[in-house]
Amino acid sequence: MKVTIDHSPLTDHIGGRGRVMRLLPEQPQRSVIGAGIGGSATANFLRQHFGPEVQVDVFEKGEVGGRLATVTVNHHDYESGGSIIHSLNLHMQEFVKQLGLKYRRNVAGKTAVFNGEEVILEETDWYLLDLFRLWWRYGISFIRLQMWVEEIMEKFMRIYKYQAHGYAFSSVEELLDSLGGSGFINMTRRPLSDSLLELGVSQRFIDEVIAPVMRVNYGQNVSIPAFVGAVSLAGAQNNLWAVEGGNKLVCSGLLKMANANLLQAQVNSISPVYSGEVPQYQLSFTTAAGMGSELYDIVVMATPLQAGVRSGVQFQGFNPPFEQLPGNYHSTVATIVHGYLNTSFFGFPDPRLFPFASVLTTETPDLFFNSVASVCPVNISTGFRRKQPQEAGVYKVFSPQPLDKAQLKTLFRSYYSVQVTEWQAYPSYGSSQGLPPVELHPNLYYLNGIELAGSAMEMSSVAAKNIALLAYHRWNRQTDMVDQKDLMHRIKTEL
The missing domain is CATH 3.50.50.60 (FAD/NAD(P)-binding domain)
Structure with missing residues (x-):
């Protein structure tokens, strides 16, 4: 055969x-x-x-x-496409095991959310402090969200049992129905924002936390279907990995x-x-x-x-x-920049005081990019450390359109190289x-x-x-x- x-x-x-x-x-x-x-x-x-x-x-x-693709900067390769994998992705885990590949070493870095004028949400070194800040600003919205995502993921995990026993489905609807009944199918037809509001998640939490995650993962807003949003939110949690x-x-x-x-x-x-x-x-x-x-x-x-x-x-x-x-399909532009981040744009005139490895953005008319993040090469040596903001580093910027020179100068004080990849990345939901x-x-x-x-x-x-x-x-x-x-x-x- x-x-x-x-x-x-x-x-x-x-x-x-x-x-x-x-x-x-x-x-x-x-x-x-x-x-x-x-x-x-x-x-x-x-x-x-x-x-x-x-x-x-x-x-x-x-x-x-x-x-899944890479670009080369200064003799090092960086992910320009799909870059993260969730720990519950059992097929991907099995592939890595069968192929004898290794998990890339994780290099810690903090995340912030920027609304075009100021940083409105920031991660700290203390998990309990982060939880307290979320509760103080959003009430129990984040708890309701986490329980919702975990319930969906628990049902989705049934697919591995079905497939291990050899069962197949002739349509995506049949597959989803077998996992979550009509609820999963309805989630493919209903906006994420509607589902979350009904769940009791606040509009403020949706605008300041959920929307930035949708922008970085799918380049789209909270009107995308609820099931897509749940997949995206599962991928925004901890326990993420990549292949060395x-x-x-x-x-x-x-x-x-x-x-x-x-x-x-x-x-x-x-x-x-x-x-x-x-x-x-x-x-x-x-x-x-x-x-x-x-x-x-x-x-x-x-x-x-x-x-x-x-x-x-x-x-x-x-x-x-x-x-x-x-x-x-939705067009997303990934721009890999080797240069000095303009931390003043985010409200930090002294780059030495800028503590974030990645910045997500809210849905704001004047913002021309969805996210900017300091990225690590696909091969990480034992002594590797992430570049400090005052040093020249490698950054990945996601944006709906290619960045022009004025936009690059807004985000970077100066830069050595710019590499642009325009993806037909995912459906326009x-x-x-x-x-x-x-x-x-x-x-x-x-x-x-x-x-x-x-x-x-x-x-x-x-x-x-x-x-x-x-x-x-x-x-x-x-x-x-x-x-x-x-x-x-x-x-x-x-x-």
Whole structure:
């Protein structure tokens, strides 16, 4: 069995794209289009479920890793894309363990919130003092929020049990319903702000704490769906980690573990070919050597198909014609600056008195950036220390638009280098219209639809596992393993 995957760079929280699996003659042929974390994880899971005889071809027109990417400053690499992973992300943890990768050493740093005029909230060295300040300013809003997020995460964690027992879901709605019932589905349709106000969280807390977190994680405001917001808030808590050497190493490692054949190519079109009741799919692609094509029994699209995201893949010969999925992707600019932060802009004329490693911002009309943070390289030596504000350091600025010279001079007293990466980072949640299908056509699957529910490395990994299981069960006509109800009871009965 031969499998092919196509990788295309994208911007998680800044994942990517995978493409095709091709089989040897007289054997089933598989493919994955896209090789960010979603596509590379799909290749790995397809290998697990379809066996060692599968050959995995991976098409990638850009860099493996997609939205997991790095840039180099002074001979050190820094994350320009998805940079943090939560401790409850069990698939990512398992990948790191299987690949023999290491957790990057954590370098402590304090966070502040800036409203355009002054710092309104700041982290200290004393946890109890921080809690007292939160209570004094916001009452018990932060406690209500934490209990809400923990309840959602506890329900979401059921997915690992379901997947460990081999169960799959034919749609994002079915998956969410199995975890949290209609409550989770409703959370994908209701603004985060409405859900929090109903919970008893104050408007002030939403404006000064929740909104800055949404701005740094998704570049959007508190009108995003509640489920997306909960995913984002879970990622804003403690117990976060990253991979030594760069998070993108997980993607290249998964492809290697899957024994994937990486092809630098752009997949141009997918066309159904009927010789029986169920179609195969002809993939046409372009490499540096010229044009090519291949026939596959299963294709997994692991690249966004919404407007504004240029996957470059055309769907030809489908009846009815394949329609572009609704919604679009949000543009976020990551600017890596090597220079001296202008701490006076934040109310600290003496940079030696500026205690923060990162500054988040409230939703204020005049603010042109979402966050600025001192960042550490992906390889941290034992003696490494974070640069002090009076020293030249490396900073990552998230903004909705590229920074012009005047804006750079506002944030930095001076700088040596500026590197800009513009990501189509995650869905534009305000314009999303429902959740896209997982099954586009018989044996043609779409991974990135899960991002409309929540965009993060682990969400893509969960979707990858689900699609590999779904493809396997559909291929073997194991209907009793798809879209089953009351799974917690079923699993307890099986045990």
